[in-house]
Amino acid sequence: MKQFILTISCLTLWINGAFPQVAVIAHKSVPVDVIEKSDLLDCYTGDKSFWSDDKRVIIFDLKEKGDTRDAFYKYLGISSTRMKSIWMKRMLSGDADPPEFLESEDKMLQKVASTKGAIGFVSKAKVSDKVKMILLLPREGN
């Protein structure tokens, strides 16, 4: 029995460790303190392109696949391939430009902090007071 509990505990720790908790961050000027999942999806699909203060929504994405990016798209309920095809369609029909794809979470933090109207995502441990956290994604499996 002890062995079973130990195994479950190790597995839980491993899962929590493997999938970091992801935070959605925004530039401090963004007039939103908490963002709904549906609004977040609209921002990333381009259906929402202005904040309530008439500033343009600027989205950032991560270049490489990784746990943070996977957890973010899993939460949105859309695959990154499908998202890319939505953006390709918007770009080729002249509707909007695709998000800028950044090399790392540090770069994401830096870009969101310095771009008015910007929104992005990083693991919770990376969040600093240069940006505001507008959503904390539930942990994987919770």
Place this chain on the structure above:
Amino acid sequence: MRIMRTLFIFVTMLCLNPILLAQGDEYPINIFGYFQNSFQHWPQSEATTTHPQYLNPTEQSARNFFNLQQLNLFLSKDISQHWRAFVNFEVLNTFSSQRQWGSFNLEEAWVRYKASDQFSLKLGLLIPVFNNLNEIKNRTPLLPYIIRPLIYETSFSEFFSAVEEGAPARAFAQVSGIIPSGKAKLDYAFYVGNSPNINNEREIAQTGADTTDTFLIGGRIGLRLKNFKIGFSATHENVNLHFVEIGIARYDFIYNEVSRIRLGSDLSFHLGDFSFAGEWIAANYGDISEIRIDGEISKDSRGETSFDGKFYYGTLGYLIKERVFPYASYWYISHDFTYIAAELPLFTAVGITTIDGPTVGLSFKLNDRITFKGQYLSVSIKDEFPIPFSTIKLVQEQRYKIFAAAASVFF
């Protein structure tokens, strides 16, 4: 003298720093595009007829060819937070002005004012929203096909009039937007443009800048709910149709400013890795204006006339490992035509051309920029000539098989 000195300093500064004027420009210009090269193998076609004594369809010999099907070059620029300019150049069928191959078109050049997500206004040459595919019919990186559903296959537009007739090709002003309603979203678009080939001065061919007194009006209302999308489209415009038949006499069928109404609907959805897209379009023409026999307006012509058409397609596909997309598709066109069934007295009848094409294909996304495609298509083109006052129908049919491979590159 002071003016000269100021001018000298200004010019010197410009020469020393040629990007000076661009430095304050917050929004850069984006230049991007794509092209699709294909190889197609068409074995010899099969030709059949029910009445060889009247109809003699000939088989087309086999052909193999490489083709730069399409190249598009886009320029887009945000002029300010709410304004954007967009230009789209399109080159078709291995364009060469020297060899008089293919075509080079300015497809789009518009400026958009986007007040909010609920309202935007586009002004300038634009591809209007009609059904699901019209606006993106030429965006080969988005489509798995090499040969698209026929009325959207722009590279056939030089040879096949239904490409222009099935869906509106251009408009000049469009309002559109997305209105959220609970979990659903309502899309709308309304537009106006020129009637496609109306010219007030009939002796002069249309120049593209003619004064017309009739216009294209149209729109689409759509509903989106998660991965499910449905829409209804409609257009109205007037068109000039004119064709000549020579029999015992010369017959000029003149259709001036004939009303044409198109109705369309589209449905598409994603279910896991499965996706489906389908459309239906009906084009209905008004009555014939006049028939001239040897230049004189005929008062006693009888029979029926029609140019109405129908089109639909459906494509079902499955995405494997986010890279490979096998699909099966079927498209169908039927198109009425008017022919002379008897000359003395003149008696017209309506025949029908049907074209259908079951197809299977596969696209493989090598990376975000390069997609390889393969497609097999079986096309049947059937002309039916019903004989008035009888049950006899003369039928001729051509069957083509097409094997195609292509690479679509986004840059």
